[in-house]
Amino acid sequence: MATKSEERKLVRRTTKPSLEDKEKAKKQKEAEKDRREFYEKPIHFSSESLFSTGSGYNNYRGVLNLCIVLLVLTTSRVALENLIKYGILIDPVSWLTIFVADPYNWPCVILIACSNVFILASFQIEIWLLKGWVSEPVGRAMHVVNCAAIL
Numbered sequence: 176m177a178t179k180s181e182e183r184k185l186v187r188r189t190t191k192p193s194l195e196d197k198e199k200a201k202k203q204k205e206a207e208k209d210r211r212e213f214y215e216k217p218i219h220f221s222s223e224s225l226f227s228t229g230s231g232y233n234n235y236r237g238v239l240n241l242c243i244v245l246l247v248l249t250t251s252r253v254a255l256e257n258l259i260k261y262g263i264l265i266d267p268v269s270w271l272t273i274f275v276a277d278p279y280n281w282p283c284v285i286l287i288a289c290s291n292v293f294i295l296a297s298f299q300i301e302i303w304l305l306k307g308w309v310s311e312p313v314g315r316a317m318h319v320v321n322c323a324a325i326l
Contacts (some may be wrong), residue, residue, distance in 0.1 A: 290325070293321060293324065293325050297318065297319050297321055300314055300317045300318060300321065301314075
């Protein structure tokens, strides 16, 4: 049991905060105020999606490049899996011997080679038109002749 003087000291301590206690309380209030201000500020703001027309963003080159990379990687993975699982099923040497043994029996190969001639002719006409060596009506007529020759 405490004496009366000890009780007075206890009462004084509990009733009158010291200067350190006041500073501590002030710092705690400031910290709580800062904490409240920090948590009241919004972290995220609503904005238009980059893929929407309202965003004003219209350069999708990176997305297209990513799609191409993914397409190439997945296709090459499947091709590699098939090559590992089944191996090479055709014999390229037998194909060459068939073409060398009977050179007049190549209708598909000749058609593919001839189609490239018409493609190159059309490309050459476009170059002449670009450089101005041929007028527009003459170039159009040359394209018509080239397309008719294909048929």
